[in-house]
Amino acid sequence: xxxQVTENELQRIEAVLLRFPAGLSxxxxxNELSGSISRRTLSRRISDLLVAGRxxxxxxxxxxxxxxxxAPARQERQHVQREGRTSGALPAASASAPATRPExxxxxxxxxxxxxxxxxxxxxxILEYVSKPAAARTPRGYERRVLDGYVxxxxxxxxxxxxxxLHKIGKPIVAERAAGTFARDILNRFLIDLSWASSRLEGxxxxxxxxxxxxxxxxxxxxxxxxxxxxxxxxxxxxELLVKESSGDIGINAFTLFNLHSLLSENLMADPEASxxxxxxxxxxxxxxxxxxxxxxxxxxxxxxIISKATAIGDPFERAFFVMVHLPYLQPFExxxxxxxxxxxxxxxxxxxLCPLSFVDVPERAYISGTLGVYEMTRTELLRxxxxxxxxxxxxxxxxxxxxxxxxxxxxxRYRNALIDVVGEIVRERKRPTExxxxxxAERLVEPHDVPRFVELVxxxxxxxxxxxxxxxxxxxxxxxAWLNALKAxxxx
Numbered sequence: 001x002x003x004q005v006t007e008n009e010l011q012r013i014e015a016v017l018l019r020f021p022a023g024l025s026x027x028x029x030x031n032e033l034s035g036s037i038s039r040r041t042l043s044r045r046i047s048d049l050l051v052a053g054r055x056x057x058x059x060x061x062x063x064x065x066x067x068x069x070x071a072p073a074r075q076e077r078q079h080v081q082r083e084g085r086t087s088g089a090l091p092a093a094s095a096s097a098p099a100t101r102p103e104x105x106x107x108x109x110x111x112x113x114x115x116x117x118x119x120x121x122x123x124x125x126i127l128e129y130v131s132k133p134a135a136a137r138t139p140r141g142y143e144r145r146v147l148d149g150y151v152x153x154x155x156x157x158x159x160x161x162x163x164x165x166l167h168k169i170g171k172p173i174v175a176e177r178a179a180g181t182f183a184r185d186i187l188n189r190f191l192i193d194l195s196w197a198s199s200r201l202e203g204x205x206x207x208x209x210x211x212x213x214x215x216x217x218x219x220x221x222x223x224x225x226x227x228x229x230x231x232x233x234x235x236x237x238x239x240e241l242l243v244k245e246s247s248g249d250i251g252i253n254a255f256t257l258f259n260l261h262s263l264l265s266e267n268l269m270a271d272p273e274a275s276x277x278x279x280x281x282x283x284x285x286x287x288x289x290x291x292x293x294x295x296x297x298x299x300x301x302x303x304x305x306i307i308s309k310a311t312a313i314g315d316p317f318e319r320a321f322f323v324m325v326h327l328p329y330l331q332p333f334e335x336x337x338x339x340x341x342x343x344x345x346x347x348x349x350x351x352x353x354l355c356p357l358s359f360v361d362v363p364e365r366a367y368i369s370g371t372l373g374v375y376e377m378t379r380t381e382l383l384r385x386x387x388x389x390x391x392x393x394x395x396x397x398x399x400x401x402x403x404x405x406x407x408x409x410x411x412x413x414r415y416r417n418a419l420i421d422v423v424g425e426i427v428r429e430r431k432r433p434t435e436x437x438x439x440x441x442a443e444r445l446v447e448p449h450d451v452p453r454f455v456e457l458v459x460x461x462x463x464x465x466x467x468x469x470x471x472x473x474x475x476x477x478x479x480x481x482a483w484l485n486a487l488k489a490x491x492x493x
Contacts (some may be wrong), residue, residue, distance in 0.1 A: 013042075016033060018138065019032075019378055021068075022067075055069065068125075117386060122379070126369070126370075127369050129377065142330070144298075147302055190239065190356055190398070191215055191236055194342075197362065198359055201359060201368075206228055214232055235343075238343055252307060252310040254307060257332075258277065281294070285331070287368075290376050293330070293331075302330050302332075306326045329378075355391075355394055356394065357394050360393060360394065411450075415457075420474060433462040435455055
């Protein structure tokens, strides 16, 4: 057989094994090759690859599995030999730069220092592969079987034990609250954090302080590209849609995803008409050897299938991660797909009143590498490690904030207007806030069975009233001082 044909077969075998870091048996490997190589020829090619150190074997007999790359001991010897021959600075972190030793151990450089993420052995293998130069990685296309093969509530990207852990750290202390209450309690902080962190994962150079000033005061940072400012503002609008919208239309559905894309891509698309609609033309992904599907009919079919399967998933963490995997992998929009997936991943958390996911402190290199693992290997382990670390980090921040937020008094909330009217009338009429006076006014505004508690509430408020809180009751300062002087005059009689 010609040498070129043999090498092509060897490379195809390597490409298949790259997608399965845990290895494949001979039968599984032949099935993945769709039987295109005979069993006898496949055995010869495997022997050639083993001798060359391009793959290695684990186990014996029927338990034998073949894995990509040299055996660990051989890899270490090769690494030591290379270190003895070369020297120089480490390459800058990028999607195409080799993984450094600290990164292989889960240590990633960020603008704020080194971040350590616990990486599984499989995740490290993925990181090593996607860190190779693009020319050394195998081109891949969209594999619909990955989506077709996912069965909601049976297939699990997140193991059950890990789900228990995430539920434990993400669940708010106060139970039986309206959906989205947690996120609304910390809305301002969440708006800033997610807008900043999600934008930074796209290369945005706004600092967190710059982002806070822009969101709270509309103050644009000096020297920044207008696109960066627009990106931050778009995030703010999209997050507000998720947290503030109470019509029941928000969910992992076409309406929400289209509108998230429309908000996130506003004034940023080369073709404004592509905002808020499915992709109708081919796209490429910079720094990757993955090519998304180009047929509009296939894109729409898979998009609807993603929504259908996501909706059927019962566990909010599995649902969130499913969206983070499959939306970017399909690339249903011309651009802004990862941004849509990051915000959409928060929908299950908001609906379940779980701590939201802000992506604060997530290393760009780790996130991009995890996403490339999905694109080029259809492997989720590295992205899952990043997802879990990011959620743990968010919980550390937001549970502390949540604990400092007082639980609203629902009775006070119900009778807020009546409370304003009664306190305001007593002050403006310069009356003493006696129990009888308050009761007489309350009986016109409050349900009979709530009058005693309402009287007690008004009495408590009068004990606390001062010029620093009278605006709450729509009382003018002049009326307040006139009432106070009247009380003093009457007390002297």
